[in-house]
Amino acid sequence: MKIAVLPGDGIGTEIVSEAVKVLEVLDLKFEMKSALVGGAAYEAHGHPLPESTLQLAKEADAILFGAVGDWKYDKLDRPLRPEQAILGLRKHLGLFANFRPAICYEQLVGASSLKPELIAGLDILIIRELTGDIYFGQPRGRRTAVDGHFPGAEEAFDTMRYSRPEIERIAHVAFQAARKRNKKVTSVDKANVLETFQFWKDVVTDVHKEYPDVELQHMYVDNAAMQLVKAPKAFDVVVTGNMFGDILSDEASMLTGSIGMLPSASLNSKGQGLYEPSHGSAPDIAGKGVANPLATILSAAMMLRFSLNQEAAAQRIETAVQKVLAQGLRTPDIWSEGTTKVGTAQMGDAVVKAL
Amino acid sequence: MKIAVLPGDGIGTEIVSEAVKVLEVLDLKFEMKSALVGGAAYEAHGHPLPESTLQLAKEADAILFGAVGDWKYDKLDRPLRPEQAILGLRKHLGLFANFRPAICYEQLVGASSLKPELIAGLDILIIRELTGDIYFGQPRGRRTAVDGHFPGAEEAFDTMRYSRPEIERIAHVAFQAARKRNKKVTSVDKANVLETFQFWKDVVTDVHKEYPDVELQHMYVDNAAMQLVKAPKAFDVVVTGNMFGDILSDEASMLTGSIGMLPSASLNSKGQGLYEPSHGSAPDIAGKGVANPLATILSAAMMLRFSLNQEAAAQRIETAVQKVLAQGLRTPDIWSEGTTKVGTAQMGDAVVKAL
Numbered sequence: 280m281k282i283a284v285l286p287g288d289g290i291g292t293e294i295v296s297e298a299v300k301v302l303e304v305l306d307l308k309f310e311m312k313s314a315l316v317g318g319a320a321y322e323a324h325g326h327p328l329p330e331s332t333l334q335l336a337k338e339a340d341a342i343l344f345g346a347v348g349d350w351k352y353d354k355l356d357r358p359l360r361p362e363q364a365i366l367g368l369r370k371h372l373g374l375f376a377n378f379r380p381a382i383c384y385e386q387l388v389g390a391s392s393l394k395p396e397l398i399a400g401l402d403i404l405i406i407r408e409l410t411g412d413i414y415f416g417q418p419r420g421r422r423t424a425v426d427g428h429f430p431g432a433e434e435a436f437d438t439m440r441y442s443r444p445e446i447e448r449i450a451h452v453a454f455q456a457a458r459k460r461n462k463k464v465t466s467v468d469k470a471n472v473l474e475t476f477q478f479w480k481d482v483v484t485d486v487h488k489e490y491p492d493v494e495l496q497h498m499y500v501d502n503a504a505m506q507l508v509k510a511p512k513a514f515d516v517v518v519t520g521n522m523f524g525d526i527l528s529d530e531a532s533m534l535t536g537s538i539g540m541l542p543s544a545s546l547n548s549k550g551q552g553l554y555e556p557s558h559g560s561a562p563d564i565a566g567k568g569v570a571n572p573l574a575t576i577l578s579a580a581m582m583l584r585f586s587l588n589q590e591a592a593a594q595r596i597e598t599a600v601q602k603v604l605a606q607g608l609r610t611p612d613i614w615s616e617g618t619t620k621v622g623t624a625q626m627g628d629a630v631v632k633a634l
Numbered sequence: 635m636k637i638a639v640l641p642g643d644g645i646g647t648e649i650v651s652e653a654v655k656v657l658e659v660l661d662l663k664f665e666m667k668s669a670l671v672g673g674a675a676y677e678a679h680g681h682p683l684p685e686s687t688l689q690l691a692k693e694a695d696a697i698l699f700g701a702v703g704d705w706k707y708d709k710l711d712r713p714l715r716p717e718q719a720i721l722g723l724r725k726h727l728g729l730f731a732n733f734r735p736a737i738c739y740e741q742l743v744g745a746s747s748l749k750p751e752l753i754a755g756l757d758i759l760i761i762r763e764l765t766g767d768i769y770f771g772q773p774r775g776r777r778t779a780v781d782g783h784f785p786g787a788e789e790a791f792d793t794m795r796y797s798r799p800e801i802e803r804i805a806h807v808a809f810q811a812a813r814k815r816n817k818k819v820t821s822v823d824k825a826n827v828l829e830t831f832q833f834w835k836d837v838v839t840d841v842h843k844e845y846p847d848v849e850l851q852h853m854y855v856d857n858a859a860m861q862l863v864k865a866p867k868a869f870d871v872v873v874t875g876n877m878f879g880d881i882l883s884d885e886a887s888m889l890t891g892s893i894g895m896l897p898s899a900s901l902n903s904k905g906q907g908l909y910e911p912s913h914g915s916a917p918d919i920a921g922k923g924v925a926n927p928l929a930t931i932l933s934a935a936m937m938l939r940f941s942l943n944q945e946a947a948a949q950r951i952e953t954a955v956q957k958v959l960a961q962g963l964r965t966p967d968i969w970s971e972g973t974t975k976v977g978t979a980q981m982g983d984a985v986v987k988a989l
């Protein structure tokens with residue numbers, strides 16, 4: 280089992296170290312190889328996703344990813360910016376299915392902006408299509424407008440698009456995931472305005488015929504953004520496109536108040552996957568040893584489950600994380616009165632010990 | 635002063651009646667003419683925005699709009715569906731600047747999903763560009779994919795676009811609005827992925843040079859969706875495109891927990907405007923006399939202020955609404971223990987009395 284370890288920038292290196300520590304004590308036969316990615320790779324090799332890193336990722340069964348990005352790269356041309364690495368990995372590995380659980384841990388209910396009764400017990404799964412939509416659609420660029428409100432003016436444009444098989448495969452992923460959960464899928468679209476999402480809605484409805492045991496609900500994206508705030512627990516599995524999924528999955532994770540706890544997985548059709556925390560590279564706290572490594576450790580658990588076929592080991596990690604929370608250990612982002620504040624490495628050590 | 639009154643569907647007729655009642659007691663010289671719009675217009679004339687309704691709207695100084703839409707029209711072809719009326723009015727009247735305040739009324743703090751300390755005193759203004767972006771961009775439609783992941787497959791597509799003057803004019807609106815408030819603008823984009831929104835960011839940055847007294851912050855849309863949940867009061871004026879604005883303005887209004895209180899205005903460059911509540915047509919409670927008319931009444935106040943140059947009358951209405959809230963009157967959507975539950979007409983009457 281080959282794992283490519285790509286820590287990236289900011290807190291990425293610190294949190295990935297802890298996840299690697301945890302993986303190492305499991306006594307499974309992994310081959311773990313590290314490579315630079317994002318700003319770190321740009322500094323060393325002049326590109327955020329060097330050929331050697333991409334190659335390592337392609338040959339691996341799974342990728343453990345930290346985070347990329349730092350304000351200091353803001354002035355670089357877009358193709359050289361850190362986030363191009365993550366877009367490039369998604370594209371070149373065909374990682375079309377992004378799983379973003381939004382779970383509210385019992386002990387962390389207080390960290391949420393929402394009233395406890397609205398958030399306690401939250402367990403929703405956002406499935407975001409990750410290789411299509413306006414993220415990759417061509418043509419895009421700048422040009423002189425030939426029509427619209429100001430013909431002759433300079434304009435910029437992008438293309439939103441989805442093909443039937445792209446929608447079908449992510450719909451199957453969503454219905455299958457729902458079967459293992461509460462058998463309810465909410466497909467989020469903007470069919471009242473966009474051709475792309477009228478088509479999305481039609482195709483999801485077609486695919487649903489193969490899953491009569493799963494309930495399907497259609498919801499407009501603006502309404503979904505509202506219902507997530509109003510009654511998040513009404514959702515089970517949410518499936519949507521790349522752009523809407525970007526917005527809604529971040530909104531949903533922030534609802535829990537503990538985004539530092541939330542893992543994610545991005546899979547291709549061969550079961551290869553990239554696993555990363557839902558949060559970013561947080562350059563403001565990088566190097567201080569205070570970042571929460573649990574989202575990355577839980578991402579490693581997802582990796583064991585989805586790409587490495589090690590369900591038992593995945594559960595062991597998840598149980599260990601529950602245990603350290605029960606012990607009252609908290610990194611600063613989830614700390615509250617009455618609990619014990621610990622740093623990144625201490626938290627990782629505690630998980631290792633709980634294993 | 636000509637007002638076109640377009641009640642529309644669902645609760646639209648009930649809530650607009652109350653706003654008209656309020657306008658009538660002001661003793662100003664209006665000419666108010668009503669017309670059908672949305673599903674109601676489709677039933678009567680076979681089109682959601684009949685030529686006669688559009689004409690009336692064009693000739694008016696302001697439009698008082700209720701709401702459109704009902705599930706029973708879901709099966710109609712897109713061009714005949716009720717929401718096309720609102721898109722058509724925006725387009726034909728050039729209503730490019732949408733003002734969506736998200737205000738948390740002191741007495742209604744408890745209605746929010748958020749903890750009181752996060753939401754009490756909230757007063758943000760979302761300015762959404764309303765006639766551009768992927769809502770109206772051409773080309774759009776269905777076709778056979780020639781490239782992408784599945785060449786040869788059926789696909790649907792839309793075009794996102796913004797021209798420099800379109801971005802400039804909405805940026806000016808935002809900076810000018812901020813000058814009358816807390817002098818802070820957050821421009822929401824997705825410059826890390828979209829050409830359109832890199833351009834948006836560049837142009838907003840250019841326009842900002844004319845407003846050195848206003849602070850400008852750029853934020854990615856996914857982050858904005860998170861920060862609205864985490865710390866909504868950190869925002870003052872938010873300016874963004876049509877699509878992102880649709881999502882974020884709905885998220886922001888739902889944060890207050892009392893979307894039944896929130897008005898909106900959509901203006902063109904001549905000061906003509908369409909005024910409507912931020913909520914929808916709520917067909918489930920239509921005809922029951924329980925809908926909250928206050929968002930529509932407050933929209934009428936915005937109309938007096940922005941399009942009819944009647945600031946004093948606008949303030950009188952706003953004060954009257956504050957008064958009925960202080961009296962403890964509540965429609966069911968904002969009712970809580972210890973307050974008095976009233977219906978739509980009673981609420982309208984109370985505002986009239988408070989005037």
Ligand SMILES: CC(C)[C@H](C(=O)O)[C@@H](O)C(=O)O
Nearest residue numbers: 362363365366525826827856
């Ligand atoms: C960094 C950025 C390109 C990326 C995205 O928009 O997909 C990020 O927001 C995410 O959700 O992983």
Ligand SMILES: CC(C)[C@H](C(=O)O)[C@@H](O)C(=O)O
Nearest residue numbers: 471472501717718720721880
């Ligand atoms: C009805 C729909 C077309 C409309 C939009 O998306 O603009 C609505 O959601 C709104 O925000 O006014």
